[in-house]
Structures are given as C-alpha cells and as structure tokens.
Amino acid sequence: MAVYTHLGAEDLERLIAEYDAGRLVSAKGIAEGVSNSNWLIETTQARYILTMYERRIELADLPFFLALLDHLSEAGCPVPRTIHDRSGAPFRMVGEKAAALIEFLPGVSPTIPDPDQARAVGSALAQIHLAAGNFAMSRPNDLGPQQTSAILHECGADALASIDPSLPDILDIATGIARNWPNDLPLSIIHSDLFPDNVLMLGDRVTGMIDFYFACTGAMAYDLAVTHAAWCFDRSGKHLIQALGAALVEGYDSVRPLNKSERNHLPLLAQGACLRFIASRAQDWLDTPADALVRRKDPMDFVHRLEFYRDKGHSAFS
Template identity: 55%
Template sequence: MAVYTQVSAEALGTFLARYDQGVLVSAKGIAEGVQNSNYLVETTADRFILTLYEEWTSTDDLPFFLAMLDHLAAAGNPVPRALPDRDGLAIQQLAGRSACLIEFLTGVSVSHPTPAQARAAGAAMGQLHAGLADFAPTRANPLGADTWRPLLERCGAGIDTIAPGLFARIEAALARVLAQWPRDLPVAAIHTDLFPDNVLMLGDRVTGVIDFYFACTDIRAYDLAVMHSAWAFDATGERYDPAIGAALIAGYESRFALSEAERAALPILAQGACLRFLLTRAWDWVNTPADALVTRKDPLAYWRRLEAYLKDDLFA
C-alpha cells in the first residue's frame, strides 16, 4: 500500500455519496507498500479501505481480483471484498483512477511472528489454496520467471548504485535459477505476495488476508516459497529462523498437502522468489518518485535471503 494519488475531502465525500455507508468523518493515507494508493476511511457507519489503482495495476485485471476475493469469501476465507455502490458497481472512478471501497478487517500485522503465528498464517494460505481449487478464471503472472531477466536488463547499471557489482551477481544467480526452474508442477490461482504485512492477526488467530493485487495463475507451491522467504527471515534478511520456516510448512500442510515433487522444488522456488523481490525492489529503489508517500524496501535484504537458500536447503 502507498499514496501516489492525492484525494481531497470534497472529492471523497462525493465518492462516498454513491454508497449507503455513511458520511465521511476522516481519511488517512497509508504509506506501506509500493503498488497502489490507499486510504483508511472512517464514516459515520464504519471503517473502510479506499484503494486507487495506479499504473502497476491494469484496470483490465480488476474483475479477476474481485472475483477471486468474492470466491474466497464465499468459501469462508477472511478476505476483504470490494463493496458495490447503490447501482451494484464495485469499480468506480476517483481522482482520475479506478477505485474501490473495500471492507475493513480487524487485526494487526505482526513484525516478529512466533512459530504459533507462522503456523496459523501457513494454514491460512493452505485454506486459500483449497478454496481456489475450483476457481476458473486465470491471469498470467506479470512478474513470473520469464520476466526476471528483462526486468534486470531494464534496471541496468542503476542496480550497481545499490551495491557495487550487484548487477553481475544477480545475473549469475538468475542464470542458475532459470536453468533449474520447474515447468511441470501444478498451477492455480495464487496470492504471490503473502508477506506478514498482508496477514492480519489477533493473537495467534488470522483475521484477514489482504492485498491480492499481485494474484495470478502460476505454480501453486511458488506461493508457499514466497511466503517462506518473507516470514522466516528477519527484515534485513540476515537471520533465518528455522522454527518459523517449519511452522509455516506444517500449517500449510494441515490444510493443503504438498506433493513430493512440490516439496522437492521448494528450494529452487524460494530462490526464484528472492530474485523476483530483489529485482522489483531494486526497480522501485531506483525509480520511486522522491515526493511519493511510500516506504522504499531494501533490495539487499532479498539478496541475503537468496544467498542463504543457495548455501543450505532450508526446507530439509
């Protein structure tokens, strides 16, 4: 989440008048994340999240995202649905952007998860995958393995401003990973971005899974590998917690079983996950406008994770 597009109180009040959701009381921009503009909106009726979709999110993809959320909610998953206005429309226009008013879910994102919280989060992903087993719509992954080399080339020498020689090191790692990338594992609709800040919790209980705007159709086990890389390391990527890693896998398999082939592929899938986030963070680091209300994330935290996965089998 982030704020690139500013919305005036007057414009937001007019927007809310399309709904039966009360009158505007307050709105506050949310700085976390890098993709869309988000506001926490409070009305006389309730709290909501207002999302304005920036250039990373094609409006053509919004029906896929919203259908996925509706499908998961109908299966009992704690996900936020986009609310329709009085005319039944969920996708609106505001400040020159497509926009949705989204349910607010209670809970907080944990910065330092315990094994019990990691197990619950892994189970939530397993439940998501079970709920999506009969979800028919598809969307190609715009940040899938085939896009990583072109993204590295677009970043170019700018990557070396992050760390000297980083471009060459990434290029070598990318060649190794792509040569081993699995092409015969089950594919399905997946989240692809289930970081701790996209899971809401009360104690050890998951109360919400949010931010589905990278969701797509790709290798299902890749989703778990992304989550492992995000949860099982500290924020700097310097310290791996094996108890967290094991709890995530155990929680996931309590709701959705891994095949032998999927389990065997987790190390290379995790290396790919590290490259994906290293590259997109590097791109954002070099290209984020200086005046954007957004927290840039350290690309090197994912280089350190990648080195850890290359050194040891962290799924053994």
C-alpha cells in the same frame, strides 16, 4: 506508503452516496499501499477501506483482483470482500482513477512473528489456494523467473554493480534458476506477495490477508516459498529462523498436503521468490534518485536470502 490523491470531504461524501453504505462519519488517509492511495472510512453503518488505484497498469486487472476478494471471502477465507455500488459495480471511476470500497478487517501485522503465527499464516495461505481452485478467472504471472531474470539482464551488470559490487553475480544465477524452473507443479491463484505487512492478525489468528494486487495464476508451492522468504528470516536477512520456517510449512501442509515434487522444489522456488524481489528492488533502486525522500529497499536483503537457499535450502525444507 502515501496518499497520492487529495479527496476532499465533499468528494468522499459523493462517492459513498453511490453505495448502500450509510453516511460518512470519518475519513483518514492511511499510510498503506505502495502504488495506491487508501482511506479508512467510517460511515453510520460500518468501516471500510477506500482504495484509489494510481497506476494505470492495474486498471485492466481490477475486475480480476476485486472478484477474487469476493470469491475468497465467500469461501470463508479471511479476505476483505469488495463492496459493490448501487448498480452492482465493484469499482467506480473518480475522475480518471478507479476507486473501490473494501471491507475493513481488524487485526495488526506482526513485525516479529512467532511460530504459532507462522503456522496460522501457512494454513491461511493453503486455505486461499484451495478456495481459489474453482475461481473462474485467471491472470498470467508477469513476475516469474523468466521475466525477473530478463529484468535483471536489462538493468545490466554495470548498473547492478553501482548498487553493490557483488550484485552482477546474480545474472548467471538468475539464468540458472529460470532454466531449471519446474512447469508441472499444481496451480491455483496465488497471492505472491504475502509479506507480514499484508497479513492482519489478532494473536495467533489470521483476521485478514490483504493487498492481492500481485495475485495471479501460479504454482501454489511457489507462493509458499515467497511467504517463507518474506517471513522466516532474522533482521539481518542472512539467517533463517528454522522454527518459523518449519511452522509455516507445517501449517500449510496441514490444510493442503504438498506433493513430493512440490516439496523437492521448494529450495529452488524460494530462490525464484528471492530473485523476484531482487529484480523489482534493483529496478526501483536504479529508477529512484539517491536523494529522493522515499526509502529505497535494498535488493541485497534478498541476495542474502537467495544465497541461503542455494547453500542450505534442502536442510531448511527437510
């Protein structure tokens, strides 16, 4: 949530002139994206989101992410398309950083979704899984359970205990999840980070799915499990809102029916999803000084969810 780079009006005007996108009328740095800077741009033609990529790691993956947006958008999914510059390039370098101009989509992110909204999100997720089936590119998932288990073991029990005395218990659990992980579930390109922040809605209609910067090749049912863990718990993070969870899975299943193995594995996949957020949050927590001005996300939120899925996962998905 920040704008890391200063782009002056003149810089923006020069950049926009490289696109067939009209003349600049307004530009506001927006508080979205964790590792990117974003501007809401208005030109004489339309509105756009300008994203500047701040992390080097993403640069190599940018052609994948941006082509995926185009592919899904062309297939009719509510995903913003990439605006290509006059030479056809999907992104441009501004100094040493890459920047992309992306379609602006209306809608707001629900904070407290209702079952109709969860159902719509489930359907939209299934829709992108189906549409991505014939996408030509692939990208390995570097945040699967093996990797996130490794991240947690690298943090080590002592460091994890400094966050919460009970957190080191996660190490054995992580090893178990990684060991039991299924390898035969149907794959596609998955979003793998579909928190409510990344969905724009107008009422019960999904108008935009955004921030595909964790998208990768992966099990479609795992993506549904990520979304379940991200959307369907109450504020305490300890209690599933059963009606939300049921609606999400129902919405998904109505567009792309889950096979038996996918359905049976949902509780474990959901544990793997929690593990991923525990690992990345624990790492961020340990990397961020306690007095820094950025709010650290508490890894324990997802420890509670993981406990829930271990105890009651089968009833949650039945």
